[in-house]
Amino acid sequence: MSHTTLDDYQDRYAARIHGMAASEIRALFAVASRPEVVSLAGGNPYTAALPMDELGDMFTRLLAEDGARALLYCPGQGDAALREQICGVMADVGIDASAGASPDDVVVTVGAQQGLDLLARVFLDPGDIVLAEGPTYVGALGVFQAAQARVRHVAMDDEGLIPRALEQAIAECPAPPKFLYTVPTYQNPTGVTLSGERRVEVLEICERHGLLVVEDDPYGMLSFDGHRPRPLRAMRSEGVFYVGTFSKIFAAGLRVGWVLAPPAVRDKLVLASEAAVLCPSALTQAAATRYLTTMAWREQVKAFSALYCERRDAMLSAMDDYLPSAMTWTRPGGGLFVWADLPEGLDSKAMLPKALAKRVAYVPGTGFYADGTGRGQMRLNFSFPTAERIREGVRRLAGVIESAGELRDTFAP
Template identity: 60%
Template sequence: PTFQNPGGITLTAPRRSEVIELCRRAGVLVVEDNPYGLLSFTGEPVRAMRADAADDVVYLGSFSKTLAPGLRVGWALAPPAVTARLVLAAESAILSQSMFTQLAVERYLATQPWTEQVKAFREMYQERRDAMLDALDEAMPAGASWTRPDGGFFVWLTLPDGVNTKAMLPRAIAARVAYVPGVGFYADGSGGISMRLSYCYPSPERIREGVGRLSAVVRDELALRDTFGSHPSRP
């Protein structure tokens, strides 16, 4: 719900309550998958859904975005009966977690100024988010629209009608820029005119260069569309 992948958007407080209420009535547990929650650019972290509904929510946290993805360490906070079953399921799937990486994380949290490190990440990602939004404002053709994330890693870009971002991807790669086509995030084959852009890894300079290359590819694609007609955005 918070700085979501791929949209970069955040579920509002009233909608959080509505989701919990609907699921409570239907006897359905909510999974709150929140790996980006600490990476807020506006100061205070967004209040977790679990904070107001501990019996209804299984909360998932991860050290992948604030320490190192390669450690493969995360955590779950769940109602006790669910926790017991999660432990059984984990044991049957993977026998045993790596004790070494968990102890490394435990030492890191106990001995290092990790909140300062998260703050440094927030500032770094905010600078990259700003670079991406400025570059999009500057370079994208009319009719394109995009989200303005308040945290996390992603911008969701939607192109004018008649362009298919999956079909366009090889041309983008030939121009040495890449994205994830929107269709990859839908079960029903929609999302064909959208794409996920990530600003977490490249420097602001590389982000500006990448957005510039991408908009050149998009402009070529729109010129093709105008000449030869629309590409179907759904299969």
């Protein structure tokens, strides 16, 4: 019997497959999850902080009282009760009825990732241009690459996306870009937040050029000082598609997210969702609805924020103590990540095997750029490890960086 190899199928693949590449984060999971490795790589919420006994009771009641319905199919747009509750969640960050938020315009998705995929299916043809911050969320890059779109990055600084760089990027595009993809609040991977003044400027630029905006907001509620920046969607309803998720404020394993879109686009998103998954899970939607209606979810978000703030402080303190003075890094006001610039000449991707050998993991900066740049940068996560593990991980990382710097100096001309 002959054995088929992957190469035997190369001439049968769809063209879109050739633009797809493995996520640098997913590739790390098998190694980084080993107990001896301090993983500063992932973006996992600390679900152990959830009230597990109460959640167990909630799921038991759900199945006893509503299990028959929750185990059936549900409408492709998502359960009406959950869409109503999602509007309540968005109202907490300023996206209310006055901003055009309505349960009728919410499409429930399998996590925010499916929301991005549906928007790509609706708007992107092969060769289309998407503007995105540089660096940007690796999962969004995967979606755009699968859609055979071209991503052009817009420069950022400590106040987020730079408006004049956006203007320049639009002017230099050989064809009008389809949309701007942005994570304006506690951005992944940098932790940077777009300033209020720049939010106004960015929206004005997009409106002037007829550029749609896809706003991805997984972290907006995880503020460390109690101040939640207003989403772009709260500032302008026309042409801004808001993508939300329960992954960071409840549980990532639930896989429940949503897109807020105007009626015409909503209908297209529902059609695309039905073609892909028929409908999102009725059971996880019912669980999310119960969580929002019967449990103190706002207090839980505050608890997550306080915990992550402590861990952020532990990471920044360790970085100040251990990392070389030639390095710089962001100091996020919320979210899950710190973005670090290595000393000149060091390569975060080349360093990774040495870091794993020293039992510490991070994500190289290359994963967050469509063009493979970012070798001098890395993303560090502080949400999942304890403060003690974070400090130990940074100490190990400092040793790896010091060794790489000595090796560089040895071979310098």
